[in-house]
Amino acid sequence: MSPKRLVLIDGSGYIFRAYHGLPPLTRKSDGLPVGAVSGFCNMLYKLIKENRGEDAPSHLAVIFDAGAHTFRNDLYDQYKAHRPPPPEDLIPQFPLIRQATRAFGIHNVELLGFEADDLICTYAHLAVQQGFEVTIISSDKDLMQVVNDHVSMLDPVKGTHVGREQVIEKFGVPPELVVDAQALIGDSTDNVPGAPGIGIKTAAQLILEYGSLDALLKRAHEIKQPKRREALTDFRDQILMSRELVRLRCDVPPPCPIEEFALKDPNAAELGAFLAEMEFTSLARRVGGSLATLETAQAAPRDLTAPVSKPLFGTMAQVSAPRPATPEALLTPVDYSAYQCVQDIEALKAYLVQCRAAGVFAVDTETDSLSATASGLVGVSLSCAPGSGVYIPLSHQSDDGGLALSGDEFKQIALVEALAELKPLLEDPTVLKVGQNIKYDLSVFARYGIRVAPYDDTMLISYVLEGGLHGHGMDELSELHLGHTPIPFKQVAGTGKSAKSFKFVDLKPATEYAAEDADITLRLWHVLKPQLAQKRLLTVYETLERAMPTVLSDMELAGVRIDPQVLRLLSQDFGVRMGEIETEAHTVAGHPFNLNSPQQLGAIFFDEMALPGGKKTATGQWATDVKVLEEIAEKGTHDQGQRLARLLLDYRQMAKLKGTYTDALVEYADPQTQRIHTSYQLASTTTGRLSSNEPNLQNIPIRTLEGRKIRTAFVARAGHKLISADYSQIELRLLAHIGDIGQLKKAFQDGIDIHALTASEMFGVPVEGMPSEVRRRAKAINFGIIYGISAFGLGNQLGIDNQEAGRYIKTYFERFPGIKAYMDAAKEQVKATGYVETIFGRRIHIPDIHAKSAGQRAFAERAAINAPIQGTAADIIRRAMIRMPGALEAAGLTTTMLLQVHDELIFEAPEAEVEAAKAVIVEVMKHAALPALDISVPLEVEAKAADNWDEAH
Structure with missing residues (x-):
């Protein structure tokens, strides 16, 4: 019989x-990072090529780490805690490397909760029992404890054999005592x-002298050297x-038997398809054949359901690989007759084989309502x-609840049976799934037990490429890039x-409607994805956007609990207050009127009271919007008019809180769980x-006060607390960093009150004992500057004339010249390029900078000043959200992370976990910019836990 040799990589x-x-x-x-994939493939190729003949392995497997958290983290929470995250350009290569392993016909194995070393140890132990000789290819010294007469190691870096003698040379003890040492x-x-x-050396000496660690610890009091004795x-x-x-561990449940290796x-x-997709021309040529011959072979049709078996290092001239989509194929008119309705399981299996062979496919779901969570x-x-x-x-059903008919007798695959076939492909880490606004589809599939990954989202790719220039819905993108108008939903429904x-x-x-959605989505991916590399935006997409659909889908599915009784009581209070305001308003006006009628309000203010300035x-x-009412309330000279305007503003606020929140939120809540499942929009700003x-x-x-009362209705479930974690003044901190404002940076580094410092710099008032009004003015200027505020706008905020407000702004720029330089640079950049950038490279297009209207251009300049700051803050919290689930796990x-509201994240934690969770949350948020950037001012995060959202904020 041939010798049984197992190689574990x-x-x-x-x-x-x-x-x-x-x-x-x-x-x-398309600029996708593939350096590690290329190196990995070449090492696999070299290994197999050099291990032929009598010494060739009979069985081979690559063992991967399944995740960062294992049972060892439960034993010791600092285990590997200081390790930095993988390089950002390596992360997207992990699933490709697993795909490469499979493409070479080699099994890859991983198991959640355990390290690759544990699986290697387990398989080595089982293999020896089954009569195998085992070689472990690794330079990891931890694996030396596995070495024995039938298990050896091969160091791939040095190319050297590691047996019992080499282990003793390394540790000073034999393999069976390595763990003790x-x-x-x-x-x-x-x-x-x-x-x-x-x-x-000391460890080896002690272990050899006493025979084992247990014996050493038992007799530690006998050791003469005080430092050694005390340490033990x-x-x-x-x-x-x-x-x-x-x-x-050598007793891990093996995910698959050794026979499968x-x-x-x-x-x-x-293999040919994978090498073609990766564009590894040289490797394909060495393996046998070339990408050119692979593409030529595409013309010959083949049965994708039939197995193909060819020698690994033989000719590959007959291999059929998916060809890159040509511009002609992408712009070919949609042929609705080419779309197929799959109604039996065998047809589904056949098409899934084609999807797997292609390596990338588009997927879309159709549902019976718009809610992804219900x-x-x-x-x-x-x-x-x-095409x-x-x-x-x-x-599908008929309107009367029976099965629908369409031409021939209706037939459809049972839901459970179809999902059982779809699940392995949708979860396969080696096959890319493409969606348009895929967050919706992730949520739908997740509710059926399917975690779709990896994926690309054409909506988010478009958003990264041209955020601010147009919308990113499929219909708009199709018309813009493909010149095709898809079937509107209302046409079929x-x-x-x-x-x-x-x-x-x-x-x-x-x-026709559904298949077109998938077809157009895939075409858009072929058009848009290469542009990320061409425009040097691939990293923006990979690090700020690609992971967000999963994060938000999980948050939306979790939902946040409300207390309906609190909301009902608030609705009653707001209703009573509205009635009181209405009565008082009638008294002020001198007669009854409809507080919701703009026509009647205009008549009272500008006809009866004859107030000036009406438009x-x-x-x-007459115009009676909020702006008009605020101007009358703040600057009017008519006492009766001012009083009435204030009452109307209060009335409208109460009406909004009641109608938009206290009444509506109860209706949004799931009647079974009382949890609200909001829907986050990723590409709407x-x-x-x-x-x-x-x-x-x-x-x-x-x-x-009324708004905060609404937050009291958001509550934690029994035995849990809500944790609110909020960035403190993040936009001002980023202004200090981006504008390189020395005084502001030092103030943030020293923990000084930034508004008091600004007031002191501008008005010459000592920080100690500063009047609150002076600090309030500085605060208004600080935040106003971020938004490119004008003298008119600042004057309105502070209730001063435009000239005085202009002097404030001038003084501010004199005291902090770096801010003016930053603002001027932002305006120059947007005029030259049409966009500004965050410090992470996100482009924010502002097309109105070239508008004919001076007012539009001025607004665009203010947007250009604020966008890099607000956008960078948004980027930072996205980075924190992407890392948060993994860090908590x-x-x-x-x-669980439940909500994101601007600069704040809200979590639900078991009471016993609160303090530990707060520490992890704050750590992730404070250092979210790393390793890409080291912000020159500290990002401070305030975290608090309570029974409801208001108390936690």
């Missing part, structure tokens, strides 16, 4: 060796503490914990090539009284800030 070691050992490399077509030595790389002051006795528990941290030739089609899944559409598309109906849910749409129009609207009525709707939780007033916490 330490995947992490290969990855980081490939990344750090080679210069950066990007894919030419490491428990004393510790490991600075993994933050294992060990015994203070005991190094590798005083830190006994720490040493024993260290032993558990360094000891590898049997080395075989790869699927030539899959709707039912009606169907799924897919497209793996421009093609399928629709998979799952829950009707409008007004005839509108119906998509589940009642007949299959023919449903197929009429296009309809001929020009600066990168998020907005929310259904309901909008971003605009609940916080500066009024790595800390062993179950705390």
Whole structure:
């Protein structure tokens, strides 16, 4: 019988060796970082090529780390805590490396909760029991404890064999005592503490002298050297914990049997497709064939459902690989007759094979309502090539509740059966899924137990490329980039009284509408994704946008709990107050009138009271909007008019709070859980800030007592607390950094009251004992400057004339000249390029800078001043949100992120976790800019926990 030889490759070691050992490399077509992927593939190729003949392995597997958090983090929360996150350009390469392993026909294995080393140890142990000789390819010294007569290591860096003698040379002890020695030595790389002051030589001497760590600790009092004796006795528990941290598990549940690691030739089609997609021309040529011949072979049709088996190092001339989409293919008119309705499981399986072979496909969901957190899944559409598309109906019905008919007798795949086929592909880390506003689809699939990854979002790619220039909905992008107007939803579902849910749409129009969505989405991806690299915006997309749909989907699905009784009581209070205001307003006016009638209000103010300055609207009525009422209330000379204007402003605020929040929020809440599931919009602002709707939780007033009362209705569930974590004055801090304002930077670094400092600089008033009115004026200037405020605007805020306000602004610029320089530079940049940038590279286009109207141009200049600051703040909180779930999980916490409101994040934490969660949250938020940028002023975060949102803020 042929010898059984198992080779286990330490995947992490290969990855980081490939990344750090080679210069950066990007894919030419779109700028995707692929240097580590290239190095990894070349190492795999070299390994297989050089291990042939009698010494060739019979079984081979690559073992990866599944995640940062393992059982060791539960034993010791500082385990590997000081390790920096992976380089940002390496992160998108992780799934590609797993895809590369599979493309070479090699099994890759990983298991959540355990390190790759634990799996390697387990498989080595099992393999020896089954009669294998095992070689571990790794330079990780921790794996030396696994070495025995049947298990050896191969150091890929030095190319040297590691057996029993080499382990003794390294540690001074044989493999079976390595764990005991490491428990004393510790490991600075993994933050294992060990015994203070005991190094590798002393550890070996002690372990060999006493025979084992247990014996050494038992007889530690006999040791003559005081420092050694104290280290062993005083830190006994720490040493024993260290032993558990360094000891590898050999009893991990193996994800798959060793038999599946049997080395075989790869699927030539899959390997060829992968090399073509990565554009690894040289490697493809060495393997056999070239990308040119691969593309030529595409013309010959093949059965994608049939297995393909070709020698790994033979010719690849017959391999069919997906061809890059040509401009002609992308702009080919939509042929609705080419779209297919998939109604049986075999047809679905066949199309999924094509999607897997393509390596990238578009996916879209159709649902029975607009709510991603509550709707039912009606169907799924897919497209793996421009011009093609399928629709998979799952829950269509007739209007009377029976099955729908469309031409031939209706048939659809059972929902559970179809999802069972879709799930492996949608979760496959080696296949890219493309969506348009994919956050919606992620939420829908998540509710059916499917976590879609990895993915691209054409809406977000467009947003990064041209934020501020146009909308980013699919229809608009299709018309803009493809010259095609997609079928409008109302054409298939009707409008007004005839509108119906998509589940009642007949299959023919449903197929045309849904499959077109997938087809257009894939075409847009081919058009837009390469532009990220061309415009040097790939990093912006990868680090600020790509992960956000998953983060927000999880937040939306979690929802935030409300107390309906609090809201009902507030509604009653607001209603009573509105009635009181109405009575008082009638008294002031001298007669009853409708407080909601602009016509009647205009007549009272400008006809009966004859107030000056009234303006009429296009309809001929007097204008009585908020701005008019505020001007009358603040600057009017008519006492009765001022009083009435103030009453009307209070009335409108009460009406808004009651109608928009206290009444509406109860209706939005899930009747079973009393949780509200808002929907966040990722691409609706020009600066990168998020907005929310259904309901909008971003605009609940916080500066009024009534607004804060509404926040008391947002509560934690039993046994939990809400944690509010808020950046303190982040935009002023960023102004200090971006404008390089020495005085402001020093004030923030020293923890000085920034508004008091500004007042002292401007008005010559000592900080100590400063009148509150003087500080208030400085505060208005500080925040006004961020928004490019004019003398007129500042005068309105402070209640002073324009000349005095102008002097304030002039003095401010004299005291802080860097701010004026920053503002001038921002205006010059937007005039020259049409956009400004955040410090992370996000481009914010401001097309009105070239408008004919002087007023529009002036507004655009103010936007150019504010956008880099507000946009950078938005970028920072996005970076914090992206890292937060992983950081909480790595800390062993179950705390959940629920809401984002401007510069604030809200969490729900079990009471026992509150303090630990606050520490993690603050740490992540404070250092969110790293490692990309080191902000020159500290980002301060205030975190507080309470039973409701108001008390936590």
